[in-house]
Amino acid sequence: MQAPVLVLNDATKRETGSRVPHANIQASKAVADVIRTTLGPRSMLKMLLDASGGIVLTNDGNAILRELDVAHPAAKSMIELSRTQDEEVGDGTTSVIILAGEFLYVAEQFLDKRFHPTVICRAYNKALEDAITALDKVAFPIDTTDRQMMLNIVRSCIGTKFTSRFGTLIADLAIDAVSTISVDLGNGQHEVDIKKYSKVEKIPGGRLEDSKVLQGVMFNKDVVSPGKMRRRILNPRIVLLDSPLEYKKGENMTNAELMKEDDWATLLRMEEEFIENLCVQIIKFKPDVVITEKGLSDLAAHYLSKAGISAIRRVRKTDNNRIARACGATIVNRPEELQESDVGTGAGLFEVQKIGDEYFTFIVDCEDPKACTVLLRGASKDLLNEVERNLQDAMGVARNVMKDAKLVPGGGASEMAVAAALKEKSSSIEGIEQLPYRAVAQALEVIPRTLAQNCGVNVIRTMTALQAKHAHCDNPMVGIDGNTGVITDMKELGVWDSYGVKVQTFKTAIEAACMLLRIDDIVSGIKKKQAPASGPKQPQIDTEADVDSEQMIPE
CATH class of the missing domain: 1.10.560.10 (GroEL-like equatorial domain)
Incomplete structure (x- = not known):
């Protein structure tokens, strides 16, 4: 009934x-x-x-x-x-x-x-x-340092996936990525945050076998002034900023009143001095690369390029965190507070490469990278999307075994x-x-x-x-x-x-x-559109037994 x-x-x-x-x-x-x-x-x-x-x-x-x-x-x-x-x-x-x-x-x-x-x-x-x-x-x-055992575990867990036909490729990538970002906390405990510190970059073109785990990070950016700044630096000193390298106009400067011709020159000189002071604070630490999450003005780019520094602007917060982990730098909020200990010296190579139509920055060959980028190559976007899904599962399996080494x-x-x-x-x-x-x-x-x-x-x-x-x-x-x-x-x-x-x-x-x-x-409390009634309706009981349960749940 x-x-x-x-x-x-x-x-x-x-x-x-x-x-x-x-x-x-x-x-x-x-x-x-x-x-x-x-x-x-x-x-x-x-x-x-x-x-x-x-x-x-x-x-x-x-x-x-x-x-x-x-x-x-x-x-x-x-x-x-x-x-x-x-x-x-x-x-x-x-x-x-x-x-x-x-x-x-x-x-x-x-x-x-x-x-x-x-x-x-x-x-x-x-x-x-x-x-x-x-x-x-x-x-x-099990022993997580046994590479062959780890390969068997990851392969058996992703053996149901599309990429299982490519042999141990995905399992190798997953184990390399997880091993790179794993931090030993002592007492057999490991911290492995694959969402925060390992990023998958998919670039259509090439073969799937060209995919690799970078001992460092890469991101889709080019230097600010390509003609003047170096695109390849060995053992770079890297400074990471979370502040803009451009002139900050105050609230009352937006409606400045200029009485004489010289006032305009004064304003421009103030702007130049402000930016020059910012750049001097950075240049005295002799960095090779400056990366900021915010804007970087043409004038700042000029001062930095004169000092032989390559600059990159508007980098994502997540990418900046990975760069900091990879090269041992500290992200600084104000250039005035920069110290020698904040400069990253752990990277072996800074290089900007053109892949397809776009430029990618590589900060690789790091001494002890606790962040990595997995570079996936393949024939098409659809193929790469499926490979990425499989890779995320494989990294999840490798992380679980690292954290709790039982099978x-x-x-x-x-x-x-x-x-x-x-x-x-x-x-x-x-x-x-x-x-x-x-x-x-x-x-x-x-x-x-x-x-x-x-x-x-x-x-x-x-x-x-x-x-x-x-x-x-x-x-x-x-x-x-x-x-x-x-x-x-x-x-x-x-x-x-x-x-x-x-x-x-x-x-x-x-x-x-x-x-x-x-x-x-x-109980469904979603109002349906109805024609307005002439008077207020009283609560009523509808004992119609053949109302389907799906009708109660509005689409």
Whole structure:
């Protein structure tokens, strides 16, 4: 029996009753089904058309969901999960959506049997604690200085991506970039901020094999006076500024009253003296390069070029921070406060190169760069955009392993091992919570099942054999080879997942499923345009039972 829809007034509509969780589950399942086929090495691609008519071809879960336009609030919250996962750990965006959808789907049978959502959520949370304990038993520590091991980890995590056909290229770039910007905090802890200190520059042209990680930074700028300033300097002394090198007119100078001819000359002389003083403050430290985030006047450029200094202006704040990290300089707010310790001397080469039609500045060969730029070359912009998405995932994986050097087997092996542990423990759970607890184990099997489906093998036979192996043997490393669909030992295959990503995936998926299960009302307070009525309307009850839940949520 369908629940009535209560209309409180013209602006507020409310849907209540047992239909709400069912509608939420259906919406979440629909989102999960969209990206189910993008899991694993044999994944399919999605063609996305954006509003401006552009086309994106990708199998990156987060990129696909970002482009989806959905009206249902439950579907919107599912899409938020993918974004959260991407920001937190940078990988597992597809897995978290598929798992959350499956946790909701297996809960539907209990809602039909009149289980209270609180009971289901309690069982789910208990299962989450036990799942993480079981995952700890499967995980093992690794040495992050072992290059070959790191390559295997990153390659197995991005083996599902478009760039896997280019061998170890993307994995090499990711590991080099993360190793460059990693800062050792002691006690085995590392600070790795890939968003702030590693930038990807995409330049169409050349081959993908020409891509490289620069031991320093590059940015799209040329020197202020190309004819007078040097474009190549070895071992440069670099000064970074966050202030303009131009005359600042005061509030009362905008309407200056000139009484005599000489007054105009006086104004110009004041301006020249001001700029000359600024430049003298900088020149006395004998820098080779001056870079400022603000403007730089022609007169300042003249004084600097006379002193043999190359100047660059209007550099982005983020680029300036990276230059400071790479060459050991300090960004100064006022030239008068400049000190010898603020001058960067860690760079080996300053060079301006023309690539295509544009000029790029390179500050490279740094002694100890804690910032880097990844230069990507390729045939077209579309190809480079997809390579960049894959590279960001690969850097996310390398960062997670650096921060928490523990691994779990891939290919659905860790999910099956956790599911087997939960099934075994479910017999000791008392009361009606036992059924939802066991359902979590059943839902975790969706990952290996989806891998088998995408390989095109017989899913029922493969899953039955895999369940038997995990139930009767002590080898938790057995999973599904994503390329062939054959049951294989993941240790021999060398397919690994980051422990941090897997824990985050389980937590996010189960907590999101619990949150959506506890919704029992959907209230819409969005006003619709209506013809003005003659008199005030009274609150009314509309008991029309055939109103669809989607009608309650305006597009």
